[in-house]
Amino acid sequence: SLFGYLKERKRFSEEISRFYCAEVILGLEYLHDEMNIIYRDLKPENILVDEDGHLKLSDFGLSKMTDRYKGSIKGTPDFIAPEVFKNEEFTKLVDYWSLGCLLYEMIFGKPCFYDPIFENSRKNIMMGKYIFPTNEKISPEAKDLIQNLLIVDINKRLGYNGINSIKNHPFFNGLNWDDLKNKKITPPITKIAPKIKF
DSSP states (O other): OHHHHHHHHSSOOHHHHHHHHHHHHHHHHIIIIISOEEOOOOSGGGEEEOTTSOEEEOOOTTOEESSOBOOOOOSOGGGOOHHHHTTOOBOTHHHHHHHHHHHHHHHHSSOSSOOSSHHHHHHHHHHTOOOOOTTSOOOHHHHHHHHHHSOSSTTTSTTTTOTHHHHTSGGGTTOOHHHHHTTOSOOSOOOOOOOOOO
16 A cells, blocks of 8 residues: 555655655546545555556545535544534545645655644644644645645635646646556556565
8 A cells, every 4th residue: 555655665755746646636536527426535545556556546435426425524533624523514625635634644754633632633624733844845836735735615625626726736747647647657666675584
């Protein structure tokens, strides 16, 4: 899984993060536009890496085939959108919130809203309160994408007007989406070298 890659490397460069984020976006685009599915459980543990290094989304236990849904709070807290915690009806925009969480974790190697005390994490999520580590470098484009995905107000969250607004973000400038979709772009990581025990 992508979780294994991330655990092995601690964090990814922006170049690697861009590739993986883009492949996840293509997966979400298919689920949202072709299948009318809200995925609901986007996190590194649910992203598989195939033998060629491309990503596949897995574990659809929480997924719903609908435009809107209201139900119990389920999933990994670090990736749950505020509207779910508020017990409001929610849409595919919850997946874009999780995408922002995922990109942050890939770049910085830790969840953006984490606090040892769960209630504090929940409050951080509800307020959209997180920080960018001052000792780590992040491009203005990556920072802007994360900030626009992690907007509490769904009417202002990037993706509200469709997933193309995410694909057209400057963070992905120069990326050929058709080539990516047709697997014509070589993945940044193909294998993790196995640890040999003596």
